[in-house]
Amino acid sequence: xxxxxxxxxxxxxxxxxxxxxxxxxxxxxxxxxxxxxxxxxxxxxxxxxxxxxxxxxxxxxxxxxxxxxxxxxxxxxxxxxxxxxxxxxxxxxxxxxxxxxxxxxxxxxxxxxxxxxxxxxxxxxxxxxxxxxxxxxxxxxxxxxxxxxxxxxxxxxxxxxxxxxxxxxxxxxxxxxxxxxxxxxxxxxxxxxxxxxxxxxxxxxxxxxxxxxxxxxxxxxxxxxxxxxxxxxxxxxxxxxxxxxxxxxxxxxxxx
Amino acid sequence: xxxxxxxxxxxxxxxxxxxxxxxxxxxxxxxxxxxxxxxxxxxxxxxxxxxxxxxxxxxxxxxxxxxxxxxxxxxxxxxxxxxxxxxxxxxxxxxxxxxxxxxxxxxxxxxxxxxxxxxxxxxxxxxxxxxxxxxxxxxxxxxxxxxxxxxxxxxxxxxxxxxxxxxxxxxxxxxxxxxxxxxxxxxxxxxxxxxxxxxxxxxxxxxxxxxxxxxxxxxxxxxxxxxxxxxxx
Numbered sequence: 001x002x003x004x005x006x007x008x009x010x011x012x013x014x015x016x017x018x019x020x021x022x023x024x025x026x027x028x029x030x031x032x033x034x035x036x037x038x039x040x041x042x043x044x045x046x047x048x049x050x051x052x053x054x055x056x057x058x059x060x061x062x063x064x065x066x067x068x069x070x071x072x073x074x075x076x077x078x079x080x081x082x083x084x085x086x087x088x089x090x091x092x093x094x095x096x097x098x099x100x101x102x103x104x105x106x107x108x109x110x111x112x113x114x115x116x117x118x119x120x121x122x123x124x125x126x127x128x129x130x131x132x133x134x135x136x137x138x139x140x141x142x143x144x145x146x147x148x149x150x151x152x153x154x155x156x157x158x159x160x161x162x163x164x165x166x167x168x169x170x171x172x173x174x175x176x177x178x179x180x181x182x183x184x185x186x187x188x189x190x191x192x193x194x195x196x197x198x199x200x201x202x203x204x205x206x207x208x209x210x211x212x213x214x215x216x217x218x219x220x221x222x223x224x225x226x227x228x229x230x231x232x233x234x235x236x237x238x239x240x241x242x243x244x245x246x247x248x249x250x251x252x253x254x255x256x
Numbered sequence: 257x258x259x260x261x262x263x264x265x266x267x268x269x270x271x272x273x274x275x276x277x278x279x280x281x282x283x284x285x286x287x288x289x290x291x292x293x294x295x296x297x298x299x300x301x302x303x304x305x306x307x308x309x310x311x312x313x314x315x316x317x318x319x320x321x322x323x324x325x326x327x328x329x330x331x332x333x334x335x336x337x338x339x340x341x342x343x344x345x346x347x348x349x350x351x352x353x354x355x356x357x358x359x360x361x362x363x364x365x366x367x368x369x370x371x372x373x374x375x376x377x378x379x380x381x382x383x384x385x386x387x388x389x390x391x392x393x394x395x396x397x398x399x400x401x402x403x404x405x406x407x408x409x410x411x412x413x414x415x416x417x418x419x420x421x422x423x424x425x426x427x428x429x430x431x432x433x434x435x436x437x438x439x440x441x442x443x444x445x446x447x448x449x450x451x452x453x454x455x456x457x458x459x460x461x462x463x464x465x466x467x468x469x470x471x472x473x474x475x476x477x478x479x480x481x482x483x484x485x486x487x488x489x
């Protein structure tokens with residue numbers, strides 16, 4: 001088996017400051033990896049570098065593409081990478097409004113991504129949009145409403161539907177449950193878990209919430225000051241942390 | 257095939273904890289632990305509270321890192337294996353019934369129990385049928401099946417945990433006090449489930465404070481006090 005994603009020595013500096021340094025790992029098909037660390041630890045920088053939203057200084061992000069097998073996405077042509085980000089990749093932003101088109105209806109938000117990969121039949125697009133709104137528990141009656149009329153939790157679920165409608169193989173998530181009520185978080189976690197299992201997705205989830213990674217992630221990477229200080233099975237890292245910083249992080253939480 | 261090779265084999269396993277935030281104190285909790293469990297065998301870990309029974313079991317499951325030695329489960333050295341190898345082992349081979357139920361909120365009990373089967377690609381209807389069967393045997397009222405177990409009583413959660421642990425016929429089972437907080441009828445069901453697992457060839461390692469239960473299902477007892485660093489010298 002080939003890793004779905006192989007990151008090698010990924011480094012990003014902001015002037016003299018380290019964003020993330022020398023990060024390497026393999027992500028296998030169907031795996032969910034969590035990246036934790038406090039704010040400023042470089043976890044979002046790393047995620048954005050991998051997803052191509054930020055230009056990195058050095059390193060490789062090798063994705064096992066359907067057409068050509070493992071390919072470094074950092075040296076790929078811009079159209080090829082854009083196509084990848086519309087098809088096999090998805091990115092769920094912490095703030096749904098960053099990942100949605102707020103002036104377009106809910107159905108349009110889902111349909112737009114389908115059209116970007118060539119869907120043209122209005123009836124089919126609308127049917128797929130209705131199906132996906134149902135999967136993320138948004139009533140069909142809201143299909144023509146704009147996301148501005150949705151609650152925060154609904155917006156986040158709409159963003160997930162928009163991202164997953166094209167059947168991506170890799171989903172990047174930046175604090176997907178951040179800023180949501182606990183009950184809404186639970187609903188979203190349940191939804192994400194089901195989608196990961198049923199669609200065989202791989203995902204990389206950046207969060208500072210150890211309870212979220214405990215439930216969602218198979219593996220965990222702990223970052224501090226731009227460096228990965230510890231990595232391993234999620235429950236092993238949380239139950240038997242080896243690095244001083246991880247021990248501090250785990251012992252600082254009320255209950256995981 | 258008879259179990260020539262043990263399903264679980266620990267050799268010279270040591271465990272230390274380094275407390276970086278308490279002056280870097282290194283606490284050695286286990287030294288030179290060796291034991292094995294064959295197919296169809298049930299081995300009880302005994303020893304006073306704090307002697308290291310749970311620590312040893314967690315090293316077998318892979319959520320504690322062994323400092324030294326080998327922890328071989330069905331041919332894989334858990335002490336050295338990559339995360340994805342351990343994940344595959346846990347999915348296919350090694351089940352763990354802990355004392356605490358940890359689930360995603362909102363997920364119905366029936367799904368919680370069926371999940372290990374769905375994870376190995378079992379047909380959905382067959383998985384749900386198996387889950388219903390186990391929940392019925394463990395006397396969880398049908399009215400609760402569609403609810404999340406997070407709000408259940410301690411005993412009910414314990415039984416949901418057991419149903420989940422026995423849903424997939426794991427060749428290796430780790431049981432942490434499986435009969436704790438159960439009434440006589442349910443305790444009997446759990447002991448029968450353990451006996452059935454042994455009959456189909458599962459290798460079982462467990463912690464049983466319930467002595468009568470231990471005497472009934474366990475073939476051997478290993479006293480982990482013998483693995484304490486002081487006595488090992």
